[in-house]
Amino acid sequence: MAKDKKIKEITDMDVDFAQWYTDVCRKAELIEYASVKGFTILRPYGYAIWENIQRIMDAEFKKTGHVNVAMPVLIPESLLKKEGELVNGFAPEVAWVTEGGSEKLEERLAFRPTSETMFCDHWANVLQTYRQLPMLYNQWCSVIRWEKTTRPFLRSREFWWQEGHTIHETAEEAQRETEQQLELYADFCEKILAIPVVKGRKTDKEKFAGAEATYSIEAMMKDRKALQSATSHYFGDKFSRAYNVTYTGRDNTLQYPYQTSWGSTTRLIGAVIMTHGDNNGLVLPPAIAPIQVVVLPIAQHKEGVLEKAQEVVNAIEAAGIRVKGDFSDNSAGWKFSEWEMKGVPLRIELGPRDIENNQCVVARRDNGEKATVGLDELVEKLPELLQSVHDGLYEKALSNLNEHTYSATEVSEVKTIMENGGGFVKTMWCGSEECEVKMKELAGVSSRNIPFDQEHISDTCPVCGGKAEKMVVWGIAY
Amino acid sequence: MAKDKKIKEITDMDVDFAQWYTDVCRKAELIEYASVKGFTILRPYGYAIWENIQRIMDAEFKKTGHVNVAMPVLIPESLLKKEGELVNGFAPEVAWVTEGGSEKLEERLAFRPTSETMFCDHWANVLQTYRQLPMLYNQWCSVIRWEKTTRPFLRSREFWWQEGHTIHETAEEAQRETEQQLELYADFCEKILAIPVVKGRKTDKEKFAGAEATYSIEAMMKDRKALQSATSHYFGDKFSRAYNVTYTGRDNTLQYPYQTSWGSTTRLIGAVIMTHGDNNGLVLPPAIAPIQVVVLPIAQHKEGVLEKAQEVVNAIEAAGIRVKGDFSDNSAGWKFSEWEMKGVPLRIELGPRDIENNQCVVARRDNGEKATVGLDELVEKLPELLQSVHDGLYEKALSNLNEHTYSATEVSEVKTIMENGGGFVKTMWCGSEECEVKMKELAGVSSRNIPFDQEHISDTCPVCGGKAEKMVVWGIAY
Numbered sequence: 001m002a003k004d005k006k007i008k009e010i011t012d013m014d015v016d017f018a019q020w021y022t023d024v025c026r027k028a029e030l031i032e033y034a035s036v037k038g039f040t041i042l043r044p045y046g047y048a049i050w051e052n053i054q055r056i057m058d059a060e061f062k063k064t065g066h067v068n069v070a071m072p073v074l075i076p077e078s079l080l081k082k083e084g085e086l087v088n089g090f091a092p093e094v095a096w097v098t099e100g101g102s103e104k105l106e107e108r109l110a111f112r113p114t115s116e117t118m119f120c121d122h123w124a125n126v127l128q129t130y131r132q133l134p135m136l137y138n139q140w141c142s143v144i145r146w147e148k149t150t151r152p153f154l155r156s157r158e159f160w161w162q163e164g165h166t167i168h169e170t171a172e173e174a175q176r177e178t179e180q181q182l183e184l185y186a187d188f189c190e191k192i193l194a195i196p197v198v199k200g201r202k203t204d205k206e207k208f209a210g211a212e213a214t215y216s217i218e219a220m221m222k223d224r225k226a227l228q229s230a231t232s233h234y235f236g237d238k239f240s241r242a243y244n245v246t247y248t249g250r251d252n253t254l255q256y257p258y259q260t261s262w263g264s265t266t267r268l269i270g271a272v273i274m275t276h277g278d279n280n281g282l283v284l285p286p287a288i289a290p291i292q293v294v295v296l297p298i299a300q301h302k303e304g305v306l307e308k309a310q311e312v313v314n315a316i317e318a319a320g321i322r323v324k325g326d327f328s329d330n331s332a333g334w335k336f337s338e339w340e341m342k343g344v345p346l347r348i349e350l351g352p353r354d355i356e357n358n359q360c361v362v363a364r365r366d367n368g369e370k371a372t373v374g375l376d377e378l379v380e381k382l383p384e385l386l387q388s389v390h391d392g393l394y395e396k397a398l399s400n401l402n403e404h405t406y407s408a409t410e411v412s413e414v415k416t417i418m419e420n421g422g423g424f425v426k427t428m429w430c431g432s433e434e435c436e437v438k439m440k441e442l443a444g445v446s447s448r449n450i451p452f453d454q455e456h457i458s459d460t461c462p463v464c465g466g467k468a469e470k471m472v473v474w475g476i477a478y
Numbered sequence: 479m480a481k482d483k484k485i486k487e488i489t490d491m492d493v494d495f496a497q498w499y500t501d502v503c504r505k506a507e508l509i510e511y512a513s514v515k516g517f518t519i520l521r522p523y524g525y526a527i528w529e530n531i532q533r534i535m536d537a538e539f540k541k542t543g544h545v546n547v548a549m550p551v552l553i554p555e556s557l558l559k560k561e562g563e564l565v566n567g568f569a570p571e572v573a574w575v576t577e578g579g580s581e582k583l584e585e586r587l588a589f590r591p592t593s594e595t596m597f598c599d600h601w602a603n604v605l606q607t608y609r610q611l612p613m614l615y616n617q618w619c620s621v622i623r624w625e626k627t628t629r630p631f632l633r634s635r636e637f638w639w640q641e642g643h644t645i646h647e648t649a650e651e652a653q654r655e656t657e658q659q660l661e662l663y664a665d666f667c668e669k670i671l672a673i674p675v676v677k678g679r680k681t682d683k684e685k686f687a688g689a690e691a692t693y694s695i696e697a698m699m700k701d702r703k704a705l706q707s708a709t710s711h712y713f714g715d716k717f718s719r720a721y722n723v724t725y726t727g728r729d730n731t732l733q734y735p736y737q738t739s740w741g742s743t744t745r746l747i748g749a750v751i752m753t754h755g756d757n758n759g760l761v762l763p764p765a766i767a768p769i770q771v772v773v774l775p776i777a778q779h780k781e782g783v784l785e786k787a788q789e790v791v792n793a794i795e796a797a798g799i800r801v802k803g804d805f806s807d808n809s810a811g812w813k814f815s816e817w818e819m820k821g822v823p824l825r826i827e828l829g830p831r832d833i834e835n836n837q838c839v840v841a842r843r844d845n846g847e848k849a850t851v852g853l854d855e856l857v858e859k860l861p862e863l864l865q866s867v868h869d870g871l872y873e874k875a876l877s878n879l880n881e882h883t884y885s886a887t888e889v890s891e892v893k894t895i896m897e898n899g900g901g902f903v904k905t906m907w908c909g910s911e912e913c914e915v916k917m918k919e920l921a922g923v924s925s926r927n928i929p930f931d932q933e934h935i936s937d938t939c940p941v942c943g944g945k946a947e948k949m950v951v952w953g954i955a956y
Contacts, residue, residue: 069519
C-alpha cells in the first residue's frame with residue numbers, strides 16, 4: 001500500500017519526462033527548493049553523491065599534477081571588464097554586490113560567474129619566471145549565474161563546480177592540457193558515472209566567451225536530448241595579454257603564457273538521473289552511490305533475523321563497501337520502494353528461511369534481476385555484482401545513444417528524425433554560422449559539437465549545399 | 479648567501495610579531511592579497527593545509543553521524559531579519575547583493591555571514607516527525623563579513639569554514655551535542671594541530687548573537703595573545719520558534735526542536751603559524767603538513783646521488799608518507815632555508831658519503847636536532863620521528879601556555895601582568911557585565927571564557943569586591 005502510494009507520487013517518465021525528473025530529484029531527497037528564487041539546497045543524499053564525485057575526480061586531477069586553491073568569490077567590475085568577450089558573455093547573468101558593511105561600495109563587485117579574471121590577476125602578481133610554469137590550478141566552489149528559468153542540477157542561479165585554470169610556456173602544451181582534461185572528463189563519465197559521451201569541439205557560435213577553442217562531452221538523456229556534461233577551453237594568450245600576465249622566458253625575454261580552463265558541475269548529477277533513472281526513481285552507478293548495498297531483513301520480528309542481518313551489514317562494511325541496514329519498523333514493501341527510489345545499486349533480502357539455508361537474495365536495481373547467494377561467499381561476490389550493475393547501466397545507456405544517433409544528408413531528414421522521437425543527428429557542415437542558425441530554424445536542433453571521431457557522410461552541407469568537410473552532431477540541448 | 483637573503487626577508491618575531499606573521503604567510507606562499515580590498519587568495523600550499531584540516535575533521539564529524547549539505551549562499555533580507563538578535567549582531571558586517579541579471583532586485587540578498595536562518599528555513603519546510611530527529615548537518619563553504627581591518631587567516635572579509643547545524647528532540651540532547659562538538663575541536667587542536675587549548679563557556683557579553691550559550695576553545699599564541707579557535711553554540715528553541723520549525727512529537731503534539739551550531743575556520747591556520755612558527759618561518763604539525771618529509775640530495779652532481787635520493791623518495795612515498803625530493807639546481811643552502819620557511823617537519827640530507835655508509839641525516843624542523851639513520855631502517859623510523867615532532871611542538875606550546883597563565887586577586891595585579899609581557903590571567907568574577915567592561919578599561923583584557931576546569935582563587939570579584947563563584951580567564955584577543 002505504502003509502495004503504491006510512493007510510486008503514484010512519481011509521474012510516469014513516458015507521460016511527462018520533465019515532471020518525472022523533478023519528482024525524482026525531490027522524492028529521492030536530493031534537493032529541495034530554497035526561499036531564494038532560483039536557488040536550490042543540496043540535501044544530505046544529494047550532497048553525498050557530489051562528495052563522491054568530488055573525491056574521485058579530485059584524485060584524478062592530482063595524479064596529473066594539479067593543485068587546489070581558493071580565489072575570492074567577488075570580482076571588481078573593472079577587473080571583470082578587462083577582457084571584452086568574457087564580460088559580454090557573462091554580463092547579463094551577473095549578480096552584483098553593491099553594499100558592504102552598511103555602506104554603498106565605490107565599485108560594484110560581481111559574484112563570480114567563472115574565475116578566469118581572478119586567476120589572471122593573481123598570476124600577473126606572482127608569475128616571474130618560466131621555472132614556475134606550468135601552473136596547474138583548480139578550485140571547488142559555487143558560482144552564480146542569474147538564469148531566468150531554472151531546473152534542479154541543470155540550470156540554477158547558484159551551482160557547485162570545479163574550475164581548473166592553467167598556464168603554460170607553449171601553445172602546444174596548453175592545447176595538450178585542454179585535450180587531456182576533456183579525456184579525463186570523458187573517462188570519468190564512462191568509468192564512474194556509466195555514461196557514454198560524444199567528445200568534440202564546439203563550433204565558434206557555441207564556444208565559451210573569450211575562448212579560442214572549446215571542447216565538450218555530450219551525453220544523451222533518456223528523452224534523447226543532449227546534456228553538455230563538461231567543457232575544456234583553450235585561450236591562447238588572449239587573457240594573458242588582457243591581464244598583463246608575463247614571465248621571463250628561457251631566452252630572457254618577456255613572454256605571455258598560454259592558458260586553459262575546464263569545468264564540470266553538479267549538473268553531472270542531473271545527467272546521472274536522466275541517463276539511468278526509471279519509473280521507480282533514481283538508479284545510481286555504484287561508484288558514486290552513497291549507499292551501494294542495502295540490507296533488508298524480511299519478517300524481522302522473527303528470532304535471529306535482525307542479529308543475522310546486522311552481522312551481514314558488519315561483514316560488508318568491513319570489506320569497504322558502503323552499506324546500510326534498514327531495520328526500521330516500516331513494512332518490507334515500503335522499504336523496497338524507498339530504496340528503489342533512492343537508486344541503491346544492490347538490495348539484499350534476508351528472511352528466516354534464507355538464514356536457515358545460509359543464503360540471501362541479492363536484487364540488482366538496474367534490471368531487477370534476483371540471485372540467491374550463499375552467505376559465506378556474499379562479501380566476496382559483491383564487488384563483481386556492483387561491477388555488473390555498472391556494466392549493465394553503461395550498456396543500456398550506450399544502446400540508447402547508438403540507437404538514437406542518426407546520419408542525415410538533408411535538412412528535411414533531420415527534421416523528420418526530430419519529429420519522430422529525436423536524438424543525435426550527424427551531418428556534414430560547411431562551417432558557416434549562417435547554416436548553423438538556419439538548421440536551428442528549420443529542424444529545431446543546435447550543433448552539439450564537431451566530434452573527434454569524424455565520418456564522411458556526404459560531400460556537401462545539407463543547409464547551403466556548399467562544400468563540407470566537417471561532420472557535426474546536432475541535437476536539442478538541455 | 480641565498481639563505482641569508484631569505485631569512486633577512488622575514489622580520490624577527492621579537493622585534494615585530496605582527497610583521498613577522500604577515501611575512502611568514504606570504505614567504506611560505508600560504509596566501510596572497512587579491513585585487514578586492516580585504517580579500518585573500520589561498521595559494522596551493524596554504525590550501526593544501528586547509529584540505530588536510532578538512533579531510534581529518536570531516537571524518538571525525540561523520541563518525542558521530544553528521545552529514546554534509548549545501549545551502550544557498552544568498553539569504554533574503556526578510557528571512558535574515560526574523561530573529562532579531564542574530565541580525566543585530568551581523569547586520570553591520572553584511573555584504574548585500576542588490577542587482578542580478580542586469581536588474582535591480584526587489585529585495586536585498588545577504589551574502590551569508592552564517593547560515594542559521596537558512597537551515598531553519600529548510601527545516602521548517604522538511605521536518606515533520608520526531609522520527610526524523612536528530613538532524614545533524616554540516617557544510618564546508620565560505621562566508622563574508624565586511625570587516626574594517628583585516629589580517630591573513632585571522633580576520634578577512636571572506637573566509638573558509640565549516641558550520642555545523644543540528645536540531646534535536648530534547649534540550650539535554652542538544653546541550654550534549656554542543657559540548658561534544660567543543661570536545662571534538664579541542665581534541666583536534668591538541669592531537670592534530672599540537673595546540674593546547676582552554677575549554678570553557680563564553681560570558682553573555684562575548685557569546686554569539688542569538689545563542690543561549692556559547693562555548694569556545696582559546697589558544698595562546700607566541701606573543702601570548704589569545705586566539706579563539708572554534709566555538710559551539712546552544713540555541714534552545716529560540717530560532718525554532720522564530721522560524722516556525724515544528725514537528726509532531728512522540729505524544730502527537732506539535733513541538734519545537736532544540737538547536738545547536740558550531741564552527742571552525744581557516745583561522746586555525748593562523749593559530750598554527752603563531753603557535754609553532756619561528757624566525758626561520760613556518761613550522762607545521764606533521765598531521766596537516768602538505769609535505770611531511772623533504773629529501774635533499776647533497777652534492778647532487780656526484781654520480782649516483784640523485785638516483786639514490788629518488789629511491790629513498792619512492793620508498794617513503796610507498797609507505798604513505800607525504801614526501802618531496804627537491805632535485806632542483808638551487809644551492810643546498812637555498813633549499814635548506816626554503817623548506818624551513820615552508821615548515822616541513824623532517825628534512826633528510828643525503829650526500830655521497832652518506833650513501834657510502836648506507837645512511838642519511840634526518841633533521842627535525844621543530845628543534846633543529848639531527849640524527850643519523852641507516853637507510854634500511856629509515857622508512858620504518860619515520861612515523862615515530864614525525865610523532866616526536868608533533869610531541870615536541872605540543873610540549874613547547876603547552877609550556878608557553880602554562881608559563882604565561884597567571885592567577886590574580888586584584889585588578890592592579892592583572893594590569894601588572896599584562897604590562898610585563900602578558901598572557902592569560904585567571905580571576906574570580908561576580909558575573910556582572912559591568913565588571914567585565916571595567917576590567918577591560920582598567921587592565922586592557924577581555925574575558926576569554928569561563929573554563930570548564932574551575933579553580934577557587936579567592937572569594938570575591940577583583941573588580942567590585944562582591945561575592946564571586948566563577949573563575950574567568952582573561953586575555954588580549956586576536
